[in-house]
Amino acid sequence: MTSFHDLRHTYALRLLDFLMRLAVAREAVNRGGASVADHIAFNPLLIVSRSLSHPNPATTYEYLRHLEELMHSSMPRSPSSTSSRVVCIPLDDPAGHATVTELSPHPWDAKLLDDLTSFDGDLVVASFRAGQLIRVDPATGRSCVLVTGLHMPCSVRVHRGFGDHDPRRELFMTEASGRIVKVTVG
Structure with missing residues:
Protein backbone atom coordinates (compact mmCIF):
# COMPACT_ATOMS: atom_id res chain seq x y z
CA MET A 1 0.00 0.00 0.00
CA THR A 2 1.32 3.42 -0.94
CA SER A 3 1.37 5.86 1.95
CA PHE A 4 1.21 9.64 2.01
CA HIS A 5 4.91 9.65 2.87
CA ASP A 6 5.67 7.55 -0.24
CA LEU A 7 3.74 10.02 -2.38
CA ARG A 8 5.62 12.90 -0.78
CA HIS A 9 8.98 11.31 -1.65
CA THR A 10 7.83 10.54 -5.20
CA TYR A 11 6.66 14.14 -5.62
CA ALA A 12 9.99 15.44 -4.34
CA LEU A 13 12.02 13.25 -6.68
CA ARG A 14 9.90 14.16 -9.71
CA LEU A 15 10.09 17.87 -8.86
CA LEU A 16 13.85 17.75 -8.28
CA ASP A 17 14.38 15.82 -11.52
CA PHE A 18 12.28 18.36 -13.46
CA LEU A 19 14.01 21.36 -11.86
CA MET A 20 17.50 19.90 -12.44
CA ARG A 21 16.68 19.38 -16.13
CA LEU A 22 15.31 22.91 -16.33
CA ALA A 23 18.44 24.29 -14.64
CA VAL A 24 20.65 22.49 -17.18
CA ALA A 25 18.59 23.93 -20.03
CA ARG A 26 18.78 27.43 -18.49
CA GLU A 27 22.56 27.13 -18.17
CA ALA A 28 22.84 26.10 -21.81
CA VAL A 29 20.83 29.17 -22.87
CA ASN A 30 22.68 31.57 -20.54
CA ARG A 31 26.07 29.98 -21.32
CA GLY A 32 27.14 30.50 -17.72
CA GLY A 33 26.15 34.17 -17.82
CA ALA A 34 23.60 33.95 -15.01
CA SER A 35 24.21 36.06 -11.92
CA VAL A 36 24.78 34.70 -8.42
CA ALA A 37 21.29 35.95 -7.51
CA ASP A 38 19.85 33.90 -10.40
CA HIS A 39 21.62 30.78 -9.15
CA ILE A 40 20.29 31.31 -5.63
CA ALA A 41 16.76 32.16 -6.76
CA PHE A 42 16.60 29.13 -9.06
CA ASN A 43 18.35 26.46 -6.99
CA PRO A 44 16.50 23.15 -7.51
CA LEU A 45 17.49 21.77 -4.10
CA LEU A 46 16.34 24.88 -2.26
CA ILE A 47 13.05 24.96 -4.17
CA VAL A 48 12.31 21.32 -3.28
CA SER A 49 13.48 21.87 0.29
CA ARG A 50 11.08 24.80 0.68
CA SER A 51 8.17 22.98 -0.94
CA LEU A 52 8.61 20.07 1.51
CA SER A 53 9.14 22.44 4.46
CA HIS A 54 12.44 20.79 5.37
CA PRO A 55 13.96 22.80 8.24
CA ASN A 56 17.45 21.93 6.99
CA PRO A 57 18.29 21.84 3.24
CA ALA A 58 20.78 19.02 3.95
CA THR A 59 17.76 16.73 4.39
CA THR A 60 16.85 17.36 0.76
CA TYR A 61 20.34 16.39 -0.45
CA GLU A 62 19.42 12.74 0.17
CA TYR A 63 17.26 12.90 -2.96
CA LEU A 64 20.31 13.57 -5.15
CA ARG A 65 21.47 9.96 -4.88
CA HIS A 66 18.35 8.90 -6.80
CA LEU A 67 19.10 11.14 -9.80
CA GLU A 68 21.36 10.18 -12.67
CA GLU A 69 24.23 11.87 -14.48
Whole structure:
Protein backbone atom coordinates (compact mmCIF):
# COMPACT_ATOMS: atom_id res chain seq x y z
CA MET A 1 0.00 0.00 0.00
CA THR A 2 1.32 3.42 -0.94
CA SER A 3 1.37 5.86 1.95
CA PHE A 4 1.21 9.64 2.01
CA HIS A 5 4.91 9.65 2.87
CA ASP A 6 5.67 7.55 -0.24
CA LEU A 7 3.74 10.02 -2.38
CA ARG A 8 5.62 12.90 -0.78
CA HIS A 9 8.98 11.31 -1.65
CA THR A 10 7.83 10.54 -5.20
CA TYR A 11 6.66 14.14 -5.62
CA ALA A 12 9.99 15.44 -4.34
CA LEU A 13 12.02 13.25 -6.68
CA ARG A 14 9.90 14.16 -9.71
CA LEU A 15 10.09 17.87 -8.86
CA LEU A 16 13.85 17.75 -8.28
CA ASP A 17 14.38 15.82 -11.52
CA PHE A 18 12.28 18.36 -13.46
CA LEU A 19 14.01 21.36 -11.86
CA MET A 20 17.50 19.90 -12.44
CA ARG A 21 16.68 19.38 -16.13
CA LEU A 22 15.31 22.91 -16.33
CA ALA A 23 18.44 24.29 -14.64
CA VAL A 24 20.65 22.49 -17.18
CA ALA A 25 18.59 23.93 -20.03
CA ARG A 26 18.78 27.43 -18.49
CA GLU A 27 22.56 27.13 -18.17
CA ALA A 28 22.84 26.10 -21.81
CA VAL A 29 20.83 29.17 -22.87
CA ASN A 30 22.68 31.57 -20.54
CA ARG A 31 26.07 29.98 -21.32
CA GLY A 32 27.14 30.50 -17.72
CA GLY A 33 26.15 34.17 -17.82
CA ALA A 34 23.60 33.95 -15.01
CA SER A 35 24.21 36.06 -11.92
CA VAL A 36 24.78 34.70 -8.42
CA ALA A 37 21.29 35.95 -7.51
CA ASP A 38 19.85 33.90 -10.40
CA HIS A 39 21.62 30.78 -9.15
CA ILE A 40 20.29 31.31 -5.63
CA ALA A 41 16.76 32.16 -6.76
CA PHE A 42 16.60 29.13 -9.06
CA ASN A 43 18.35 26.46 -6.99
CA PRO A 44 16.50 23.15 -7.51
CA LEU A 45 17.49 21.77 -4.10
CA LEU A 46 16.34 24.88 -2.26
CA ILE A 47 13.05 24.96 -4.17
CA VAL A 48 12.31 21.32 -3.28
CA SER A 49 13.48 21.87 0.29
CA ARG A 50 11.08 24.80 0.68
CA SER A 51 8.17 22.98 -0.94
CA LEU A 52 8.61 20.07 1.51
CA SER A 53 9.14 22.44 4.46
CA HIS A 54 12.44 20.79 5.37
CA PRO A 55 13.96 22.80 8.24
CA ASN A 56 17.45 21.93 6.99
CA PRO A 57 18.29 21.84 3.24
CA ALA A 58 20.78 19.02 3.95
CA THR A 59 17.76 16.73 4.39
CA THR A 60 16.85 17.36 0.76
CA TYR A 61 20.34 16.39 -0.45
CA GLU A 62 19.42 12.74 0.17
CA TYR A 63 17.26 12.90 -2.96
CA LEU A 64 20.31 13.57 -5.15
CA ARG A 65 21.47 9.96 -4.88
CA HIS A 66 18.35 8.90 -6.80
CA LEU A 67 19.10 11.14 -9.80
CA GLU A 68 21.36 10.18 -12.67
CA GLU A 69 24.23 11.87 -14.48
CA LEU A 70 22.65 11.18 -17.87
CA MET A 71 19.17 12.10 -18.91
CA HIS A 72 17.30 10.05 -21.48
CA SER A 73 14.43 11.47 -23.43
CA SER A 74 12.08 10.47 -26.22
CA MET A 75 11.84 13.01 -29.01
CA PRO A 76 10.92 13.26 -32.68
CA ARG A 77 13.49 14.47 -35.20
CA SER A 78 11.39 17.60 -35.82
CA PRO A 79 8.02 18.99 -34.66
CA SER A 80 6.24 17.47 -37.68
CA SER A 81 8.12 14.16 -37.56
CA THR A 82 6.55 10.81 -36.63
CA SER A 83 9.93 9.30 -35.71
CA SER A 84 10.25 7.86 -32.22
CA ARG A 85 13.81 8.41 -31.09
CA VAL A 86 15.24 7.75 -27.65
CA VAL A 87 18.21 10.02 -26.98
CA CYS A 88 20.86 10.24 -24.27
CA ILE A 89 21.62 13.75 -23.02
CA PRO A 90 24.69 14.31 -20.82
CA LEU A 91 23.67 16.82 -18.13
CA ASP A 92 27.04 18.58 -18.29
CA ASP A 93 26.76 19.00 -22.09
CA PRO A 94 23.11 18.98 -23.25
CA ALA A 95 24.08 19.86 -26.83
CA GLY A 96 26.11 16.63 -26.99
CA HIS A 97 23.06 14.37 -27.12
CA ALA A 98 23.13 11.11 -29.08
CA THR A 99 20.42 8.82 -30.43
CA VAL A 100 20.18 5.55 -28.49
CA THR A 101 17.59 3.97 -30.78
CA GLU A 102 14.88 4.73 -33.32
CA LEU A 103 11.78 2.76 -32.34
CA SER A 104 9.64 3.65 -35.35
CA PRO A 105 11.73 4.73 -38.33
CA HIS A 106 8.74 4.53 -40.72
CA PRO A 107 5.74 6.91 -40.60
CA TRP A 108 3.26 4.02 -40.90
CA ASP A 109 4.70 2.49 -37.68
CA ALA A 110 4.79 5.66 -35.55
CA LYS A 111 4.80 4.74 -31.87
CA LEU A 112 4.41 8.32 -30.58
CA LEU A 113 6.60 7.92 -27.52
CA ASP A 114 5.66 9.81 -24.43
CA ASP A 115 7.46 9.23 -21.15
CA LEU A 116 10.36 7.01 -20.13
CA THR A 117 12.17 5.90 -17.00
CA SER A 118 15.31 4.00 -15.98
CA PHE A 119 14.57 0.43 -14.96
CA ASP A 120 17.10 -2.16 -13.81
CA GLY A 121 19.86 -0.74 -16.05
CA ASP A 122 17.57 -0.34 -19.06
CA LEU A 123 14.98 2.23 -20.11
CA VAL A 124 11.24 1.67 -20.29
CA VAL A 125 9.40 3.88 -22.77
CA ALA A 126 5.64 4.49 -22.92
CA SER A 127 4.30 4.31 -26.47
CA PHE A 128 1.11 6.40 -26.45
CA ARG A 129 -0.19 5.35 -29.87
CA ALA A 130 0.83 1.67 -29.78
CA GLY A 131 -0.38 1.15 -26.18
CA GLN A 132 2.91 -0.44 -25.18
CA LEU A 133 5.71 -0.27 -22.65
CA ILE A 134 8.96 -0.89 -24.50
CA ARG A 135 12.23 -1.88 -22.81
CA VAL A 136 15.40 -0.41 -24.37
CA ASP A 137 19.01 -1.30 -23.63
CA PRO A 138 20.71 2.14 -23.60
CA ALA A 139 24.10 0.62 -24.46
CA THR A 140 23.02 -1.29 -27.59
CA GLY A 141 19.69 0.31 -28.57
CA ARG A 142 18.04 -3.13 -28.68
CA SER A 143 14.41 -3.15 -27.60
CA CYS A 144 11.54 -5.47 -26.75
CA VAL A 145 7.89 -4.93 -25.88
CA LEU A 146 7.23 -5.51 -22.16
CA VAL A 147 3.48 -4.88 -22.10
CA THR A 148 0.92 -4.36 -24.83
CA GLY A 149 -2.80 -3.60 -24.86
CA LEU A 150 -2.57 -0.50 -22.69
CA HIS A 151 -4.93 2.42 -23.29
CA MET A 152 -2.79 5.45 -24.24
CA PRO A 153 0.03 5.13 -21.68
CA CYS A 154 1.44 8.59 -21.00
CA SER A 155 3.71 8.11 -17.98
CA VAL A 156 5.84 5.30 -16.58
CA ARG A 157 7.76 5.34 -13.30
CA VAL A 158 9.72 3.11 -10.98
CA HIS A 159 8.96 3.38 -7.28
CA ARG A 160 12.49 4.30 -6.16
CA GLY A 161 13.44 3.33 -2.65
CA PHE A 162 10.24 4.19 -0.83
CA GLY A 163 7.51 1.88 0.40
CA ASP A 164 7.39 -1.86 -0.03
CA HIS A 165 7.55 -2.02 -3.85
CA ASP A 166 10.42 -3.77 -5.65
CA PRO A 167 12.06 -1.23 -8.02
CA ARG A 168 13.74 -4.12 -9.91
CA ARG A 169 10.42 -5.75 -10.83
CA GLU A 170 7.61 -3.20 -10.53
CA LEU A 171 6.65 -0.24 -12.69
CA PHE A 172 3.75 2.17 -12.37
CA MET A 173 2.14 3.41 -15.56
CA THR A 174 -0.48 6.10 -15.99
CA GLU A 175 -2.96 6.02 -18.86
CA ALA A 176 -4.42 9.15 -20.46
CA SER A 177 -7.65 8.50 -18.53
CA GLY A 178 -5.74 8.94 -15.26
CA ARG A 179 -5.87 5.24 -14.36
CA ILE A 180 -2.67 4.05 -12.65
CA VAL A 181 -1.56 0.51 -13.47
CA LYS A 182 1.06 -1.49 -11.57
CA VAL A 183 3.15 -3.62 -13.94
CA THR A 184 5.24 -6.48 -12.54
CA VAL A 185 8.09 -7.60 -14.81
CA GLY A 186 9.47 -11.13 -14.69
